[in-house]
Amino acid sequence: MPRHPIIKVVNKLRDKFPPAYPVKIVFNKNINSSCLGLCTLVKQGRKSIFRISLTDYLNNYPDEYQDLASSVMLESLIHEWAHALNWSHLHDNNEEHPIHDETWGVWYAKLYNYIFYEIKDPWI
Numbered sequence: 001m002p003r004h005p006i007i008k009v010v011n012k013l014r015d016k017f018p019p020a021y022p023v024k025i026v027f028n029k030n031i032n033s034s035c036l037g038l039c040t041l042v043k044q045g046r047k048s049i050f051r052i053s054l055t056d057y058l059n060n061y062p063d064e065y066q067d068l069a070s071s072v073m074l075e076s077l078i079h080e081w082a083h084a085l086n087w088s089h090l091h092d093n094n095e096e097h098p099i100h101d102e103t104w105g106v107w108y109a110k111l112y113n114y115i116f117y118e119i120k121d122p123w124i
């Protein structure tokens, strides 16, 4: 299976906004899921990684909805990436409900500005 197109965007975020631990992206194929994305801290032996799960709208919506699907996936990605950047001990006991506090909002704004304004086309 070819790489998902959003991995190009992910690589840009890895370069420009690296979180404290490596990020692994996994795709949720169930587009009926009420969950657009989820960021969790996963322990792998002595190492930790962030696992960001994204619902794969791009490969599961018809052609006429590709623009919308692209926007939804970008917004979900930066939402979850902001959780990774904003991770703290407060999250460790509450992984299913990450916190949308002020510092999360500042990260989200920075990522939003980068993806939607600073770079002309995040997909290339």
Ligand SMILES: [Zn+2]
Residues within 6 Å of the ligand: 079, 083, 098, 099, 100
């Ligand atoms: Zn969230």
